Amino acid sequence: MSLVVSMLTFLVGVLVLSGGAHWFVNGSVRFAEWMRVSRLLVGLTVVAFGTSSPELFLDTVAALRGATDLAVGDLIGSTVRT
Numbered sequence: 001m002s003l004v005v006s007m008l009t010f011l012v013g014v015l016v017l018s019g020g021a022h023w024f025v026n027g028s029v030r031f032a033e034w035m036r037v038s039r040l041l042v043g044l045t046v047v048a049f050g051t052s053s054p055e056l057f058l059d060t061v062a063a064l065r066g067a068t069d070l071a072v073g074d075l076i077g078s079t080v081r082t
Contacts, residue, residue, distance in 0.1 A: 024050060052078075 025047065032042035055078050064073040 028042050028050075029039060030045050031046065032039045035042075055074060059071040059074055062068070062074070
């Protein structure tokens, strides 16, 4: 794959990720308003789960494939902050 194609693929990925994050946060705010709850409560629950779900998916797949060292390493790395 050429450098130009790689750079374009990267830029498209960043744009899609950014747009998806914007859509997710706006949807969460609308959900909070619809449920008549605090935006903070929604941020601490729905958004927190949404941002942690990729790690949960990775750890589940790794554990099912027998790569428990990867799952444990990802778990420790995602929770330990320096």
